[in-house]
Amino acid sequence: MSEVVRTVVVKSTPLPRKLFRVFVELEGMYRNMVEQLVLYAARSGVTSFTKLKALKYGELRSLYPQLPSHYAYTACQDASTRVKGFLKRRKKGLAKKDYPVVNRVSIWLDDHLWRMRSLTSIEIATHRDWVAIELEPHKQYWRYVNSGWRLASEAKIKLDKRSRRLITYLVFKKSAETFESRGFISVDVNENHVAVLVDDKAFLFETGFKDIVLGYYYRRRRVQERYDKLYGVNCRVKRRIFRKLKERRKKSDLKWKLANIVVRVAREKQYAVVLEELGEEPAREMINHVKDDQLRHRVYQASFKGVQRAIEEKAREYSVPVVYVNPRNTSRMCPVHNAGIIYSNGCRIGRCSKGGELWHRDVVACYNLLFRARLGNGSTAPSLGGLNLDGSPIPLGSTATHDPTGISKSLWARWKSLEDTTKPLKTPTNTLQGQTGNLVRG
Numbered sequence: 001m002s003e004v005v006r007t008v009v010v011k012s013t014p015l016p017r018k019l020f021r022v023f024v025e026l027e028g029m030y031r032n033m034v035e036q037l038v039l040y041a042a043r044s045g046v047t048s049f050t051k052l053k054a055l056k057y058g059e060l061r062s063l064y065p066q067l068p069s070h071y072a073y074t075a076c077q078d079a080s081t082r083v084k085g086f087l088k089r090r091k092k093g094l095a096k097k098d099y100p101v102v103n104r105v106s107i108w109l110d111d112h113l114w115r116m117r118s119l120t121s122i123e124i125a126t127h128r129d130w131v132a133i134e135l136e137p138h139k140q141y142w143r144y145v146n147s148g149w150r151l152a153s154e155a156k157i158k159l160d161k162r163s164r165r166l167i168t169y170l171v172f173k174k175s176a177e178t179f180e181s182r183g184f185i186s187v188d189v190n191e192n193h194v195a196v197l198v199d200d201k202a203f204l205f206e207t208g209f210k211d212i213v214l215g216y217y218y219r220r221r222r223v224q225e226r227y228d229k230l231y232g233v234n235c236r237v238k239r240r241i242f243r244k245l246k247e248r249r250k251k252s253d254l255k256w257k258l259a260n261i262v263v264r265v266a267r268e269k270q271y272a273v274v275l276e277e278l279g280e281e282p283a284r285e286m287i288n289h290v291k292d293d294q295l296r297h298r299v300y301q302a303s304f305k306g307v308q309r310a311i312e313e314k315a316r317e318y319s320v321p322v323v324y325v326n327p328r329n330t331s332r333m334c335p336v337h338n339a340g341i342i343y344s345n346g347c348r349i350g351r352c353s354k355g356g357e358l359w360h361r362d363v364v365a366c367y368n369l370l371f372r373a374r375l376g377n378g379s380t381a382p383s384l385g386g387l388n389l390d391g392s393p394i395p396l397g398s399t400a401t402h403d404p405t406g407i408s409k410s411l412w413a414r415w416k417s418l419e420d421t422t423k424p425l426k427t428p429t430n431t432l433q434g435q436t437g438n439l440v441r442g
């Protein structure tokens with residue numbers, strides 16, 4: 001049994017000036033509490049919410065006796081989360097200051113500080129009693145309300161000072177029971193492709209994540225260089241351009257699409273998804289050629305962690321089980337002969353050193369993930385399934401091991417599911433076959 005959590009953002013209607021004022025005051029007090037707590041926690045090393053609350057509750061209450069008491073709780077929770085994140089960043093050398101700076105504040109609410117009044121309005125406890133707020137619900141909100149999700153007791157609000165609205169962050173939860181898997185669908189992620197193996201059919205999705213990240217990074221840096229020289233480091237124009245770049249990047253975020261395709265197939269077939277167990281460190285040889293540390297980290301996040309997280313998240317939503325296996329040498333060992341695969345000069349197709357059959361780098365990785373999952377999960381499939389272990393030169397008979405169905409980004413980005421692959425592909429697998437044609441023939 002696992003739980004899926006989603007945050008839905010709903011704006012309030014514009015508030016009258018006087019009412020909005022109440023929330024500005026509330027935010028000021030709340031911010032002050034969080035700032036003090038954060039300073040204290042960073043200095044003393046007390047980061048747990050319970051300890052922080054035990055130590056500071058009395059002080060916070062006497063500071064703002066007019067505030068409902070639970071704001072002292074939620075401020076402690078907020079501060080604890082901020083400091084923990086900060087210490088983690090500092091450990092990685094990513095924090096510049098000695099303590100976390102409280103820039104943006106959203107006010108954390110618990111079940112004593114807010115409640116639903118109707119489906120389209122909420123009430124919030126403030127230093128001026130309970131205040132009713134009308135929401136402007138949208139399609140997505142109704143979808144959650146109407147499809148078996150339940151509203152959690154925690155929520156957050158943020159002030160939109162320009163339009164005098166509250167932005168509410170409502171949390172919806174749903175528990176999901178995963179099924180007993182009848183098979184596996186293995187997924188291998190690398191910097192520019194995601195390979196998916198379903199029932200001995202391999203698909204190679206072109207993602208270009210590396211190019212997307214690198215492109216974004218260099219564009220950003222160009223803007224930075226130009227505007228820093230013109231207007232100084234902290235100019236508004238630059239920030240606006242950054243925001244636009246970021247939005248555009250979010251829109252082109254294909255990992256969700258991919259996760260959807262994978263998880264839907266798994267759900268339909270009642271398969272578990274097999275993923276590589278990723279370490280903390282981006283110690284993968286494939287991104288070692290990216291010199292800049294921060295950039296390498298980002299490429300890693302975007303291509304490996306990002307896709308994995310998206311798949312995990314979608315899997316949780318659709319109650320699809322996920323299995324993790326050790327990724328060591330998955331693209332270097334032939335799963336049939338347990339012998340090394342030899343790749344000549346950077347080619348993605350290699351030859352098994354024992355059996356002589358051809359393997360595509362990403363496909364063999366998928367097969368290895370699949371077998372590791374099966375071996376680690378004897379109850380589901382005791383044999384290695386479709387594999388013929390008699391030592392015949394081409395174990396799977398077909399060309400599946402070295403000739404996956406390559407799918408260009410422009411094509412799959414419009415799909416809803418993998419079923420679409422049964423239709424003939426309009427674009428031939430250009431990049432892939434161009435690369436491998438000679439080898440396959442030879």
Ligand SMILES: [Zn+2]
Nearest residue numbers: 334337352355
């Ligand atoms: Zn072999």
